[in-house]
Amino acid sequence: MKITICIGSSCHIKGSRQIVEALSAFVSEHHLEDKIELGGTFCMDRCQEGVCVTVDDEFYSLTPETVSDFIKNRISPEVSEFIQ
Amino acid sequence: MNNLCADIGYKSINHVGEQLCGDHVEIVEQSDHSTVIVLADGLGSGVKASILSTLTSKIISTMMAAGLPLEECVSTIAATLPVCSVRGVAYSTFTILHIINNETAEIIQYDNPRVIVLRDNQNFDYPTTEMNLDGKKILKSTVRLQEGDIFIAMSDGCPHAGIGTAYNFGWKREDIIDFMETMSVTGLTAKNLSTLLVDECDKLYGQKPGDDATACIVKIRKRQPMNLLFGPPSNRDDCDRMMSLFFSKEGKHIICGGTTSSIAAKYLGKPLIPTLSYEKSDIPPVASLEGVDLVTEGVITVNRVLEYAKDYLGDNEMYSHWNFRRDGASLICQLLFEEATDINFYVGRAINPAHQNPDLPINFNIKMNLVGELSDCLRQMGKRIKVSYF
Numbered sequence: 001m002k003i004t005i006c007i008g009s010s011c012h013i014k015g016s017r018q019i020v021e022a023l024s025a026f027v028s029e030h031h032l033e034d035k036i037e038l039g040g041t042f043c044m045d046r047c048q049e050g051v052c053v054t055v056d057d058e059f060y061s062l063t064p065e066t067v068s069d070f071i072k073n074r075i076s077p078e079v080s081e082f083i084q
Numbered sequence: 085m086n087n088l089c090a091d092i093g094y095k096s097i098n099h100v101g102e103q104l105c106g107d108h109v110e111i112v113e114q115s116d117h118s119t120v121i122v123l124a125d126g127l128g129s130g131v132k133a134s135i136l137s138t139l140t141s142k143i144i145s146t147m148m149a150a151g152l153p154l155e156e157c158v159s160t161i162a163a164t165l166p167v168c169s170v171r172g173v174a175y176s177t178f179t180i181l182h183i184i185n186n187e188t189a190e191i192i193q194y195d196n197p198r199v200i201v202l203r204d205n206q207n208f209d210y211p212t213t214e215m216n217l218d219g220k221k222i223l224k225s226t227v228r229l230q231e232g233d234i235f236i237a238m239s240d241g242c243p244h245a246g247i248g249t250a251y252n253f254g255w256k257r258e259d260i261i262d263f264m265e266t267m268s269v270t271g272l273t274a275k276n277l278s279t280l281l282v283d284e285c286d287k288l289y290g291q292k293p294g295d296d297a298t299a300c301i302v303k304i305r306k307r308q309p310m311n312l313l314f315g316p317p318s319n320r321d322d323c324d325r326m327m328s329l330f331f332s333k334e335g336k337h338i339i340c341g342g343t344t345s346s347i348a349a350k351y352l353g354k355p356l357i358p359t360l361s362y363e364k365s366d367i368p369p370v371a372s373l374e375g376v377d378l379v380t381e382g383v384i385t386v387n388r389v390l391e392y393a394k395d396y397l398g399d400n401e402m403y404s405h406w407n408f409r410r411d412g413a414s415l416i417c418q419l420l421f422e423e424a425t426d427i428n429f430y431v432g433r434a435i436n437p438a439h440q441n442p443d444l445p446i447n448f449n450i451k452m453n454l455v456g457e458l459s460d461c462l463r464q465m466g467k468r469i470k471v472s473y474f
Contacts, residue, residue: 007358008342009383010438012368020360040358040369042342042381047438 001036001078004054008043011050018064019051026071030083036075087307088186088231089425090119092466093275094300095282095400097241099129100292106133107239107298110141112149113466120148121181123300125196125239133176133296136165140176148182154192154224158217179237181302189235189302191225197243200236200261201227205268207261208233233304234268234277236260241297242281246288255288273422274301275465276407279400309335310424312416314382314455315432316343317474326474327351330430331375336423338416339373341382344432349373365411378419380412383439386454388413389420393461396421420462427462429471431455 003023007016020038027036044052049061055074062070076083094109106129112120122145126136140161147157165176177195184190191199191210201208212225227233238260247254260281267280278299285297311333317326327348331337339345349356356379358371367388368381392413395402406414420427435448459469 005360007360007368007381009368009381010436012381012384016368017362017366020362024360038360040360040371042345042356042358042371047436050438 001075002039002056003036003075004039004041006042006044006050006052007040008047010047011052014050015064016051019053019062019067022064022067022071023075026075030079032079032082035079035082086186088229088304089307090183090186090466091274091303091305091425092119092121092300093273093278093303094123094298095275095278096239096296096298097282097286097293099241099294099296100289102130102296104131104134105298106130106137106296107241108134108137108141109298109300110138110145112145114149117185118149119183120145121183121237121300121302122148122178123196123237123239123298124176124178125241125296125298127175129296136176139165140178144178144180148180154222155217158194158220158222162218162220177240179300181235181237181300183229183302186304187229189227189229189233191223191227191235193223194220197238197240197257198223200238200257200264202234202236202261202265202268203230204232205265207265229304231304231306234264234274235302236264236277236281237300237302238281239296239298241293241295242285242299244295245285245293245297247294249290250288255285271422274303275396275400276403276422277301277303279403305425307425308423309333309426309428310338310419311335311428311430312338312340312420313344313348313430313432314340314386315451316341316347316434318433318435319474322474323347324351326430326432329472333428335426336377336419337375338378338380338419339376340380340386340412340416341432343434343436344382345371345373345376345379348376348379352376363409363411365409365414367411367413370412370415378412378415380416383451383454385412385416386458387450389416390454390458390461392417393421393458393465397461397464420467421465424467426468427459427470429455429459429469430474431471432474 053060096105106126122141124137124140126133179196180192182190212223215222245255278301281299354374371379406417
């Protein structure tokens with residue numbers, strides 16, 4: 001699974017850093033480095049909807065407040081078999 | 085003409101309890117490629133000393149820059165300076181560094197500690213001749229410049245540092261030379277070298293300077309062009325024109341801005357690879373793109389660069405923030421402040437609709453102001469700046 005987070009100006013101001021940190025904490029906590037690839041991008045041309053995040057090619061609009069729900073509902077189920 | 089240039093930087097600390105510095109540095113650059121730098125140290129400290137040194141350095145630099153002979157400058161000062169009511173003399177010592185065509189340096193000194201010249205990071209003993217002007221003993225020297233030459237002019241507050249506390253007789257000239265020889269190897273800028281020297285004096289004084297101390301450093305270096313691209317052009321059709329102009333220029337290339345770097349990646353036909361490493365900083369991460377020396381985010385990063393630039397021109401206290409870090413803003417500072425001498429800005433005036441949101445601390449006007457202010461700061465650092473808008 002590839003998760004891409006926008007780190008451009010707009011998304012940065014809206015808190016992309018917290019989202020990057022939450023996702024990388026989740027990945028390293030459960031040792032999912034070879035299951036989930038985290039990447040950055042500068043702009044997805046949807047700045048108004050930031051923070052822009054894509055999972056493979058599916059688009060999500062997140063905020064630092066919604067990131068934990070996003071991990072619980074969207075990411076965890078897909079990798080549940082690898083989580084000890 | 086050669087391709088050398090003079091990097092000039094200075095820093096002062098004030099006598100403890102004084103708000104004004106009794107030392108003054110004045111730099112006048114002339115059109116015919118000659119620069120006059122005057123460091124004057126007024127008698128005493130505080131307001132009176134400040135007036136004396138400011139007058140002295142202003143008068144000398146203006147007259148020297150106008151090509152008047154030294155004798156006239158000195159007699160003008162003697163006739164102009166107000167006489168101290170306590171001591172009955174009008175007095176300010178001075179050091180003049182006159183850089184001509186980036187080929188020769190004329191050093192004229194009156195009663196300040198002798199200018200230290202480092203060549204190849206070693207103390208260089210230059211010949212001096214003594215003149216007598218109106219009963220004043222003035223030392224004059226001429227030095228042919230070489231790349232890497234460093235001229236260190238000081239007020240007597242530097243060698244007097246630590247008298248009676250750290251050292252019996254203050255910080256001796258030989259020890260200052262030793263200190264600066266070590267520091268000069270690191271390739272620091274004139275401003276940072278002068279900051280190190282004066283901060284060391286401050287330490288020796290135990291943070292309570294017994295005299296105003298100033299160091300003014302001139303470093304002879306090669307010209308180094310640098311190009312910075314910031315923002316996409318207002319008209320999409322200009323992208324290729326802007327990119328081809330930018331990439332055709334000599335020197336390193338820096339790109340600031342997400343959309344801008346995507347346009348550049350498309351132009352170069354290379355992938356843009358952003359990182360997610362924040363480098364213990366609140367600046368967005370950098371990216372890599374083959375053919376470009378540095379790719380960063382735009383407004384937030386450049387705004388931080390401007391903050392560092394303003395500080396660098398003043399107290400230079402945030403130096404340690406940007407000099408060793410690896411975040412986007414720090415890397416730009418290292419390139420622009422330390423490496424570059426000639427900077428070409430390529431600024432796109434496209435408006436990002438997402439930035440025109442009143443809830444966000446960024447908008448188009450702020451972006452344009454950033455460029456204006458940053459190029460002003462860089463000019464004050466003695467760099468040649470060209471800004472092209474698209």
